[in-house]
């Protein structure tokens with residue numbers, strides 16, 4: 001990464017951002033716009049269209065028309081593949097510009113943003129584009145007097161509502177398989193992470209994607225998101241975000257056309273360290289990064305550390321050392337390891353958890369607002385070294401750089417603590433005991449269980465939660481299941 005180039009890009013003034021609907025950039029139907037505040041320094045970066053119900057309806061109508069026309073859904077998969085690969089190439093060619101734009105808007109450190117955002121979005125698009133002409137239907141092994149065929153057909157118009165952390169990566173986990181499968185889409189980005197997705201929609205048109213196939217409407221969740229959820233013309237709704245919004249989407253689907261709803265919600269993921277972990281220093285280093293990278297704004301963040309009591313004190317010390325050595329600062333400096341918290345509201349929320357733990361007499365290391373003079377939203381990593389299972393910091397998702405540490409004595413107690421959560425997204429076990437590792441993988445209720453590592457999984461494995469962390473899976477070939485319907489033909493021969 002070239003700091004000089006980043007410095008040029010970070011100073012580029014940004015024109016107002018518009019929706020991308022039916023192949024064109026358009027303003028909000030009532031001319032409304034909202035300010036985009038940069039968490040880097042608290043200044044107004046630009047404005048973007050404040051979507052209305054009418055804008056959303058126009059985007060849904062465009063997606064419906066594009067789908068029903070067959071221009072995308074009813075062509076040879078290889079045709080879609082070619083355009084998707086062009087798109088991925090364009091995204092890669094513009095990767096640094098896209099990454100800097102995203103960082104200016106949502107505060108993720110540039111090193112991670114470049115890799116996890118445009119480059120990961122391009123890789124995801126390629127993965128599904130390459131796969132789509134290798135998906136076969138089935139011939140049923142039935143009575144020879146009949147022929148039973150199982151086709152896989154694109155499910156229709158997909159509504160996608162995505163959050164502010166990793167908008168391009170999480171967005172691509174949805175539009176990659178959906179568009180490759182032949183669906184069309186209306187995507188609504190989060191209020192504080194929209195700009196990169198608007199640019200991606202513009203690049204899709206440049207790559208040759210037909211008008212109406214991929215539409216992006218910016219604005220408020222309660223207006224644009226709610227309208228997508230209640231639409232009679234959206235067939236599938238995919239979402240990443242909070243549980244409270246997820247509930248609203250399910251209600252809206254029930255009230256409207258019973259669209260299928262796939263939710264990827266939050267987590268309170270347990271990271272369990274046994275005294276026999278292969279390398280406690282490495283475990284502490286990876287665990288610190290597993291919660292504190294991107295200011296803790298990672299859905300699978302290991303936000304509950306469960307540690308065997310006899311190494312509790314020693315491990316917390318190691319952890320505190322690694323936490324203190326994470327360089328928090330301007331996310332556009334290449335040396336920064338953890339950037340700004342996404343918004344002032346999120347920062348306040350994080351600090352409230354820390355204050356509450358202090359007020360309860362818990363031992364808290366770090367967790368201060370820092371770099372206030374920059375005008376940006378920064379805080380140091382916080383470790384609550386002796387959290388109890390009834391504490392809010394143990395039970396509730398902070399979605400910030402705040403780690404709750406709790407000691408355990410036995411394997412059974414570790415499992416009980418790990419499963420004492422309404423969430424079930426991710427977990428980790430650190431141990432040299434192979435049998436214990438396998439036992440724990442089975443017993444822990446989570447969609448993803450790491451062993452002797454945290455994070456870093458690639459596209460080949462699915463990501464999804466159990467319990468109140470959601471349903472359905474992003475990533476891997478399983479993601480196609482959400483966007484392809486089975487249709488059977490029963491033919492008398």
Ligand code: NAD
Nearest residue numbers: 162163164189190221222225226241242245264265266299
């Ligand atoms: P959020 O639910 O407030 O917002 C997510 C999206 O929903 C945004 O685009 C928002 O505009 C929209 N929205 C808000 N209200 C809406 C409504 N009434 N109707 C329709 N849409 C609405 O969540 P957030 O604060 O943006 O994201 C953080 C949350 O997302 C955290 O809880 C985090 O754990 C979760 N998350 C989960 C995963 C995962 O893979 N499971 C990944 C990233 C984030």
